[in-house]
Amino acid sequence: xxxxxxxxxxxxxxxxxxxxxxxxxxxxxxxxxxxxxxxxxxxxxxxxxxxxxxxxxxxxxxxxxxxxxxxxxxxxxxxxxxxxxxxxxxxxxxxxxxxxxxxxxxxxxxxxxxxxxxxxxxxxxxxxxxxxxxxxxxxxxxxxxxxxxxxxxxxxxxxxxxxxxxxxxxxxxxxxxxxxxxxxxxxxxxxxxxxxxxxxxxxxxxxxxx
Numbered sequence: 534x535x536x537x538x539x540x541x542x543x544x545x546x547x548x549x550x551x552x553x554x555x556x557x558x559x560x561x562x563x564x565x566x567x568x569x570x571x572x573x574x575x576x577x578x579x580x581x582x583x584x585x586x587x588x589x590x591x592x593x594x595x596x597x598x599x600x601x602x603x604x605x606x607x608x609x610x611x612x613x614x615x616x617x618x619x620x621x622x623x624x625x626x627x628x629x630x631x632x633x634x635x636x637x638x639x640x641x642x643x644x645x646x647x648x649x650x651x652x653x654x655x656x657x658x659x660x661x662x663x664x665x666x667x668x669x670x671x672x673x674x675x676x677x678x679x680x681x682x683x684x685x686x687x688x689x690x691x692x693x694x695x696x697x698x699x700x701x702x703x704x705x706x707x708x709x710x711x712x713x714x715x716x717x718x719x720x721x722x723x724x725x726x727x728x729x730x731x732x733x734x735x736x737x738x739x740x741x742x743x
Contacts, residue, residue, distance in 0.1 A: 535567065535589045537580055537596045540635070542610040544574035547636040551578055553596075555589035565589045567596075579607040616720040618728040623652045627716065634713055639704040643697020646716040650690045653723055666691050678727060686719045 535553050540546065553567035567580040567589070582589065582596060583603040589596075596604050613631040615624040630645030654669045657677055664672065670687045673679040693712040697704040 535582075535592045535594055535596055537567075537569075537604060537606070539578075539606050540610045541571040541573060541576070542578065542606065542608045543576040544571060545611070545613070545635040546571065546573045547632070549573060550595070553580060555582070555592070557590070581605045581607070616717060616725045618724045619720050620652075620656055620724070623649050623656065623720070623724075626652060627720065630713065630716070634709055637706070639706055639709040640697050642709050643694050643704050643712050646712045647690060647694020647698065649716055650687060650694065650719065653720065654687070657723055680722075683719065683722055686715050686722075690715045690719060 535555050536550050537553060538548055538550050541549050541551075549571055551569040551571060553569040555565045555567045558564040558566055563583055563585050565582040565584055567582055568577065569580070570577045580596070581604070584599065585601055587594070587599055587602070592599075596602055613628055613635070615627050619627065626645050626649040630642045630649060633639075633642035633645060651666050651669075654666065654673070657679075658669070658673055660669075660672075667688070670684055670691065673684060673687075690712060693708055693715070696708065697712070
């Protein structure tokens with residue numbers, strides 16, 4: 534059967550080699566309808582292939598390597614997204630963590646999520662000294678809108694990130710997933726929600742009767 538190397542549009546696993554069942558389109562003979570599933574999550578993928586010179590029903594080739602072939606994968610793999618209003622440098626660290634996570638590189642993902650946290654702490658509460666990340670979290674003042682729950686999330690990211698970077702045992706998928714979710718929640722509460730509120734405040738104040 535033909536195969537295609539692609540990112541799974543469902544679980545977002547990177548560079549998955551999916552085996553396909555190919556059927557020639559009876560109306561448009563240069564098109565093939567191909568069906569397969571991701572071995573990681575088991576969800577289905579449809580690939581529409583335009584191919585002039587190869588009988589895909591008897592091919593074992595990777596469709597990406599077949600000359601003159603155009604492939605369209607459905608559903609379209611979604612690009613990794615960053616919480617809205619996250620500063621550019623922090624968004625870059627978070628995206629690197631997501632890409633590593635989707636590629637099952639758990640240790641690398643953990644390190645980048647922790648780096649996103651540390652950069653976030655420096656952004657929301659810059660200091661002249663260089664405290665440890667633990668002290669940075671503990672010293673976050675309530676005046677900047679940091680709650681106890683946010684500090685707990687930050688500490689969870691710190692501890693798991695330290696494990697990913699320094700533990701002799703490989704980081705595992707479950708802990709990497711927790712770290713990803715904690716980091717996303719922290720970015721939303723630190724950057725996304727405050728900016729949304731700030732943008733609504735002038736409009737709300739203007740609409741409020743004197």
